[in-house]
Amino acid sequence: MMREQALDADHDWWRGAVIYQIYVRSFADRNGDGTGDLAGVRSRLGYLRDLGVDALWFTPWYPSPMADGGYDVSDYRSVDPTFGTLSEAEQLITEARELGIRTIVDVVPNHVSDQHPWFEAALNTPPGSVARERFWFRPGRGANGEEPPNNWTSNFGGPAWTRSKNADGTPGEWYLHLFAPEQPDLNWDHPSVHHEFEQILKFWFDRGAAGVRIDSAALLVKHPDLPEVDPDHAPGEHAHVDREELHDIYRSWRRIADGYPQPRVLIGEIWLPDPHRMSRYLRPDELHTAFNFDFLTCPWEPGRLRRVIDDTLAAHALVDAPATWVLSNHDVTRPVTRYGRDDTSFAFESKRAGVPTDTALGLRRARAAALLAMALPGAVYVYQGEELGLPEVEDIEAHRIQDPMYFRSGGIDPGRDGARVPLPWEGHEPPYGFNPSGAAAEPWLPQPGDWSDRTVAAQDADPASTLTLYRTALRLRRTEPELGDGDLQWLPSTDDDVLAFRRGDRFACIVNLSTRSVDLPEHDRVVLSSADLEQGRLPADTTAWLRLSSAS
Known part of the structure; x- marks a missing residue:
């Protein structure tokens, strides 16, 4: 009861929240059919509480033919039988709330299933x-x-x-269809489309959802004449991206969200190259937050990272909105794999399988990036498996792949299934506890045979594990008053390969992106580091959180 009362009292929780993304098909399978389900999530709520997250964002759990992993929705007011039932979703929302965890559901307003x-x-x-x-x-x-x-x-x-x-x-x-043929685009010039989605929001808000994540939020409105795309279009006048009419839609949604005693949160998936154009969606009467894809796609380079952080904070400050920090999701290459490559950036158009990667280096950088993200002002998203240091699975046999990006590209694009492989919970071989013991069905995507040291059970009691690092960091983030929402002040540094900033008076984050160890600034103690120090110096590709002296 005390946890629920605390949730009710904190209307601005989203400004500094830690939100954990659950891809239901791959989280935990309770009934043994090889596909994750809501019962599996409910059985692991204690794990999520102990991890230290504030909310769960669920990718679509609605009835769907699964032509695009559930983003082709045939009924927005129910749950796909593969995952469970509507009453079970309601029970999950309630049980999570009792543990102090809110629930965010995914809404897909740009298109529906061709079976809708x-x-x-x-x-x-x-x-x-x-x-x-x-x-x-x-x-x-x-x-x-x-x-x-x-x-x-x-x-x-x-x-x-x-x-x-x-x-x-x-x-x-x-x-x-801006996506697969099985996903016809809706015409948002039609009043019944507006009305339908307003009712969908109310349906889930009435059932306790604390907010919605809005898929492809910048694509809904099209120019009524459907002209060819003009590469030199004026801002807001692209034929089908970021059109000005979108803002009235989200203003109407915001009025609905704010009409609840505990206001619901609107979170936009907005892929736009201009942070200032993106921030316009975050004005006080529109969306609350949006995903920071500039940070997600940024290479592991100090100058680029600092520029992205500065640009992000500046753009959000204009509308008094909190930034969000995202390292991965169900659509992109996992950081452990990406950060181990020569090109550590991410772009859909350049995604290829078989690119050499140094997994040990990638894991080291991914751990450092996690502490960087958690120390920045605003909210943080964690994609399931990120806390286990899982790499991308790049050797899925062609006949097991389900992602339409693979098929639409003729196999050139490896697709996104490599980031969606079911989680390893325990044991020494697949399915690693994803299925109940003795289940006949294999997981819907194959798991690697060398993940026994990456399971939750293997990492649970290991003080050096990535899971322990995440648990410790999220606990500190919750208890350190300087972390979460707030301001950032860069600290002076003579090394261009080091990012150093202060949060509040006595907390600092130092990230060494060089190839050598560096000295730490004056401090009282090291609160946490992503790797062991080397004789008091911060090693390469390592982040440290410091408690500064009161005189610093």
């Missing part, structure tokens, strides 16, 4: 019908309409248009 009742109705009615107005149906170009209406491309590769069939089987109109 709205789209099925649209396909079964002729061109010009009311049902088709909720989507972007258009006649094709060319003498017989054999060419797409425009040259827009899908984010998954290939054209952003698929041709439908008429009732007699002849080729019909084309429909727009």
Whole structure:
């Protein structure tokens, strides 16, 4: 009860929260069918409490044909039977709350599944019908309409248009999908689309969800004429990204979120190259926070990291919004693998399998990056398995891959399944406790045979493990008054390869991105470090948290 009362009293919790992302299919399988489920999550809530997180963000758990890992939703008011039931989701929200953990659900407003009742109705009615107005149906170009209406491309590769069939089987109109063909885009010019998603928000808020993560939040609105993309477009006038009309949508959502006794939080997935354009979504009457993809994609380079941190904090300060710090998620290469490569940045267009990586170096840097992220002002996101130091799995056999990015690219893009492999909990061989003992079904994606030292059980009592590092850091982050939301002050340094900043009067974070050990500034003690010091010096690719003397 005391934990719940504390949750009720803290309306601004999201400004400095630690939010843990759960990819349900790969977290824990309770019924033994090889796919993670809500019962599996409920059985591991104690683990999440002990880890020290404030909230859980669940990727879509709705009914879905799973053409894109659940982001093709056929019913936003229920739970896919593979994962459990609606009542079980409600119970999970309640049980997590009793442990002091909030729940954030994923909402996908840009598109639906091609098996959603709205789209099925649209396909079964002729061109010009009311049902088709909720989507972007258009006649094709060319003498017989054999060419797409425009040259827009899908984010998954290939054209952003698929041709439908008429009732007699002849080729019909084309429909727009910025992702897979199984994900037709909604037409947000239609009032019923607005109304539907407002009701979806209320549905989950009424069931105790503390907020929503908004998928592809900058893509909803399209230019009504669907023109070709102009690379020299003015800000806010791209044909289908970051259009000005979006802000009215999120203002209406904010009014709904603020109407609850404990206001609900709106979190945007906004991939925009300009941090100031992104920050406009975080004005006081719009979204609360958005993912910081500039930080996620930044290489392990001191100058670039400092610039991203400065730009992020400056842009958020303009709208009095907290920054967020994200190292990974279900869509990107895991940090342990990425940071061990010559090119430590991330970009979808350059993602390739088989690029050499030094996993030991990658793990060392990933641990240092975690302490850096946790020390910065604002909120932190942790993707499941990050706390175990899991690498990307890059040798999944082609017949086991399910990600549409792999198929749409003809196998050139390895897809995102390598970051979605089921978690290892215990034991010395797959399935490492992901399934119940004796379960016949294999995990939906194969686990490596060399993960026995990366399981939760193996790391649980190891003081040097990555799990212990995360638990310790998150405990300190909760108890250190200088951490979480607030300000940052850079400390002077004579070494360009070292990032050093102060939080408050007596807490400092020092990150050594050089290839040599460096001296630490004057301090009372080392609070925590991502690797052991070397005769009092900070080793390469290591972060230390320091308690400064009161005179510093």
